[in-house]
Amino acid sequence: MIRINENYRKLKASYLFSEISKRVDEFQAGNPDKQIIRLGIGDVTLPLPEVCLKAFHEAVDEMADEKTFKGYGPNQGYAFLREKIAEWDFRKRGADINADEIFVSDGAKCDSANLQEIFATKKLRIAVPDPVYPVYVDTNVMAGRTGPNVDGRYEGLIYLECTGDNKFIPSTPRKRADLIYLCFPNNPTGATITKRQLKKWVDYAIRHKSLIIFDAAYEAFIRNPKLPHSIYEIPGAREVAIEVRSFSKTAGFTGTRCAYTVVPTTCRAYDSEKNEVNLHSLWGRRQNTKFNGVSYPVQKAASAIYSELGQKQVKTMNDYYLRNATLILKEMTGLGFQCTGGTNAPYIWVNGNTDSWEFFNLLLKKAGVVVTPGAGFGKCGEGYIRISAFNNYESVQLAMKKIVDALRMD
Amino acid sequence: MIRINENYRKLKASYLFSEISKRVDEFQAGNPDKQIIRLGIGDVTLPLPEVCLKAFHEAVDEMADEKTFKGYGPNQGYAFLREKIAEWDFRKRGADINADEIFVSDGAKCDSANLQEIFATKKLRIAVPDPVYPVYVDTNVMAGRTGPNVDGRYEGLIYLECTGDNKFIPSTPRKRADLIYLCFPNNPTGATITKRQLKKWVDYAIRHKSLIIFDAAYEAFIRNPKLPHSIYEIPGAREVAIEVRSFSKTAGFTGTRCAYTVVPTTCRAYDSEKNEVNLHSLWGRRQNTKFNGVSYPVQKAASAIYSELGQKQVKTMNDYYLRNATLILKEMTGLGFQCTGGTNAPYIWVNGNTDSWEFFNLLLKKAGVVVTPGAGFGKCGEGYIRISAFNNYESVQLAMKKIVDALRMD
Known part of the structure; x- marks a missing residue:
């Protein structure tokens, strides 16, 4: 009889990013006209360097x-x-x-x-x-x-x-x-x-x-x-x-x-x-x-x-994402949140002082912005969200404006 | 203390293709003018299909x-x-x-x-x-x-x-x-x-x-x-x-x-x-x-x-290697060896009725042709060699001529 590796059974069933996708899809289905900006998964958006x-x-x-x-x-x-x-x-x-x-x-x-x-x-x-x-x-x-x-x-x-x-x-x-x-x-x-x-x-x-x-x-x-x-x-x-x-x-x-x-x-x-x-x-x-x-x-x-040319192109590319990070850090700090990262790193770790998934839902529903709930990364992530700087600058600007509007309204 | 996976210790030290490389390099070093044709490793030689x-x-x-x-x-x-x-x-x-x-x-x-x-x-x-x-x-x-x-x-x-x-x-x-x-x-x-x-x-x-x-x-x-x-x-x-x-x-x-x-x-x-x-x-x-x-x-x-075009190009490519296989099979059979493969497959498995590595050495030294000793694939491979059809037709023709000359001389 061919038996499986039963250690797989110990794994928690839901994978973080699948759960996020599911929630985003459900929200989009219910609100087809609402624009959604993704600052969740850490995926690059700029084309490959010319070199x-x-x-x-x-x-x-x-x-x-x-x-x-x-x-x-x-x-x-x-x-x-x-x-x-x-x-x-x-x-x-x-x-x-x-x-x-x-x-x-x-x-x-x-x-x-x-x-x-x-x-x-x-x-x-x-x-x-x-x-x-x-x-x-x-x-x-x-x-x-x-x-x-x-x-x-x-x-x-x-x-x-x-x-x-x-x-x-x-x-x-x-x-x-x-x-x-x-x-x-x-x-x-x-x-x-x-x-x-x-x-x-x-x-x-x-x-x-x-x-x-x-x-x-x-x-x-x-x-x-x-x-x-x-x-x-x-x-x-x-x-x-x-x-x-x-x-x-x-x-x-x-x-x-x-x-x-x-x-x-x-x-x-x-x-x-x-x-x-x-x-x-x-x-x-x-x-x-x-x-x-x-x-x-x-x-x-x-x-x-x-x-020399390659290093210059790579630096320009990463500086672009770092400019996004700086903006996110500034706006979230301005809203009164304690933040880590955002300098020397493309992620901003925001202490929401509230349940991670609730904060995720709030930003999705009120601002149309997707972030990553910190709880998905472990117990110590509870109460935090991760905002990714990987997106184009205009989208990040818009996302931050929407977050600021949504949270000020609250 | 960081401990290793000791199952690795059970592995036989020498990897087949490393041993072949070593022997070929040694032979080439001792015979720098001798041309060597490689029908050992199963690696393709034709460019990618145009599609x-x-x-x-x-x-x-x-x-x-x-x-x-x-x-x-x-x-x-x-x-x-x-x-x-x-x-x-x-x-x-x-x-x-x-x-x-x-x-x-x-x-x-x-x-x-x-x-x-x-x-x-x-x-x-x-x-x-x-x-x-x-x-x-x-x-x-x-x-x-x-x-x-x-x-x-x-x-x-x-x-x-x-x-x-x-x-x-x-x-x-x-x-x-x-x-x-x-x-x-x-x-x-x-x-x-x-x-x-x-x-x-x-x-x-x-x-x-x-x-x-x-x-x-x-x-x-x-x-x-x-x-x-x-x-x-x-x-x-x-x-x-x-x-x-x-x-x-x-x-x-x-x-x-x-x-x-x-x-x-x-x-x-x-x-x-x-x-x-x-x-x-x-x-x-x-x-x-x-x-x-x-x-x-x-x-x-x-x-x-x-x-349709892609399938045609792929077939042409593989027919090329199959033509090599047909030639190898014909020549080795002509020399009196019992062979398997060579039709519907790019490998010819030749019963040398002798120690695999000895036969490998003979073909390397007398004909300048690299094959793979069957013993490297397991006990039942002892006595056999594998000849690969992956090379250009002219090289395969030359290799077979050299093998025929070398073994006839013997």
């Missing part, structure tokens, strides 16, 4: 000629892309990362979902932020590393509470955590971490022989020169951290699909006899067995951002 | 304009592609498959690797062919479903022996198998299965409440109108089979990356209390949590093969 488009077309042309045609590429990604990433994203910032430590993939979601596979399923103590990007949690539930969900939390996980009290930067836990997920600039709170704060985590991981999965998918929005873009700017991180990056937000690749993960050759874990094991070769084996590389034209398009 | 190139460019152009730009697409794949697949690959052949039963992905390797995740890890009896595409085996080893590798076989797996005696079509096992991997046209043997033979497997799966993962990555090479292209041409298969397909060989997409998996809405498995569970929603949940869809321009390029 990427040019490289994309050229690579498609290469696929038209037997002499330049590309079949299977290296599973780890082409060297032309990995070398540029190492140079521009790391060494230019003083982070010592080499091309052979980079694994190109089709998404930061996939990588942050798959990385847990190379670790033990039993007796591993896993720490996740709360509020959290649900993928970190759900993939560990599916792999059987948790108990059931009781009252909104899975038994066996360590929840790192991110609240107004700690300015959404979690403290290292008193309990020992073996595998730690961190994300900065944070989704959903938009909080950023300083080098000093991040160093505490690296030191913790060294002390406890833990491993950090550092999700830096939103690093392109950092403008404060003092903030770290990579965990490898912190001494000692090469031994204790894996970093996940993406072209999705950096270069508008949510529909084009390219990302990468850094596993330094010095990064270690342990076997049951406490011997050190090299994680670079373990992840390499995982990828070689289960993945066949990213589309060649997509890798060419991604690599085009690594030039 | 695909045109659609690919057009889709990249859409990414240049805010009005037509595509961000996150549906994780399951765009409807425009899934509807065409259902119509052209299934309903036109009398197989009752709908668009919502198709999950577009970036590779048949990924899908055949990931599907095991939705099944139990304990007490599941898994049957794999021998010789076998290593991904089926290695991913189950990594997930902890086997014991150690003893004498070339993993304890706990059921090996379905494919030999000259059964013409490389395995019989249903006497022992109960819960999860069964089948691949036709077969990699590596090139053997094809008839409807009658496949019906035995479907009936077995119905009788034993088993599930079949049917890998049809090479279906585009079938020319005999009586052979099934899909397992869904067999009555009852919708309840007991998942099918994996790819554009890699069909349309030359090994470097472009697009594939799909079919999970019928009627396909079932069981929980530990023997209740039926719907696999379509289970796989959907897996993909929604761990995958973010395939690049939009790539999906557009793939969908272009589904037109």
Whole structure:
């Protein structure tokens, strides 16, 4: 008899963004004339940078000629892309990362979902932020590393509470955590971490022989020169951290699909006899067995951002979204709400001081604006909403005007 | 302490194609003037079909304009592609498959690797062919479903022996198998299965409440109108089979990356209390949590093969490789070797009646031709080599001339 993986049964049935869609669709059906502006899901709206488009077309042309045609590429990604990433994203910032430590993939979601596979399923103590990007949690539930969900939390996980009290930067836990997920600039709170704060985590991981999965998918929005873009700017991180990056937000690749993960050759874990094991070769084996590389034209398009012109175009694109963020932050603060994020991050985390879904409903019904209820990201998200800066400026202006009108009327 | 998944330790260290590369590189280094022709790895060489190139460019152009730009697409794949697949690959052949039963992905390797995740890890009896595409085996080893590798076989797996005696079509096992991997046209043997033979497997799966993962990555090479292209041409298969397909060989997409998996809405498995569970929603949940869809321009390029013109171009492309296969089959048979495959399949499985790696070395050193040693695919591959028809015709002609000269000299 073919039996299922019953860990899936532990997952909470409704996925956050499906529930949002459902509510929006119902409202639109009842109010067909009402304009709806979406500041919910974090999806980019601007076209691909010109450098990427040019490289994309050229690579498609290469696929038209037997002499330049590309079949299977290296599973780890082409060297032309990995070398540029190492140079521009790391060494230019003083982070010592080499091309052979980079694994190109089709998404930061996939990588942050798959990385847990190379670790033990039993007796591993896993720490996740709360509020959290649900993928970190759900993939560990599916792999059987948790108990059931009781009252909104899975038994066996360590929840790192991110609240107004700690300015959404979690403290290292008193309990020992073996595998730690961190994300900065944070989704959903938009909080950023300083080098000093991040160093505490690296030191913790060294002390406890833990491993950090550092999700830096939103690093392109950092403008404060003092903030770290990579965990490898912190001494000692090469031994204790894996970093996940993406072209999705950096270069508008949510529909084009390219990302990468850094596993330094010095990064270690342990076997049951406490011997050190090299994680670079373990992840390499995982990828070689289960993945066949990213589309060649997509890798060419991604690599085009690594030039003076490419960097300029990417910065212009992200500055556009940051202008949206600034406007949202200003208006929500003006309405008297306590807000986090919105600078160095494309998300604004708003303390509504009320039930998240009620606030969601209010903004949908009175202003026609879709946001994301904070409760969908975890217990500590209750009372908050996340507003995304990914939309065009005119729509954001209009959305903020409608929110201001609706809440002033109240 | 962060501990590794120790199941990885059970994996045999050397990966087949790495070992081949190593030997070829060593030989080339010692014989820099010797021309080497590669008929080893199954990688396409012809450019993408013109219809695909045109659609690919057009889709990249859409990414240049805010009005037509595509961000996150549906994780399951765009409807425009899934509807065409259902119509052209299934309903036109009398197989009752709908668009919502198709999950577009970036590779048949990924899908055949990931599907095991939705099944139990304990007490599941898994049957794999021998010789076998290593991904089926290695991913189950990594997930902890086997014991150690003893004498070339993993304890706990059921090996379905494919030999000259059964013409490389395995019989249903006497022992109960819960999860069964089948691949036709077969990699590596090139053997094809008839409807009658496949019906035995479907009936077995119905009788034993088993599930079949049917890998049809090479279906585009079938020319005999009586052979099934899909397992869904067999009555009852919708309840007991998942099918994996790819554009890699069909349309030359090994470097472009697009594939799909079919999970019928009627396909079932069981929980530990023997209740039926719907696999379509289970796989959907897996993909929604761990995958973010395939690049939009790539999906557009793939969908272009589904037109009269597209089908014609794809057929011309695959006929080209089949002409190579015919030549290889003719020459190897002419040398007195017993061969399988080479018709309705791009691989020729040659009984060398000698150690696989010795035969590999002989062909490399005497003829300068790279093939794949059958032993790399499992115990039953010992004594065989796989010759791939993926190369240009002139190279295949030259390779066969060199092999004929080398073996006649012997």
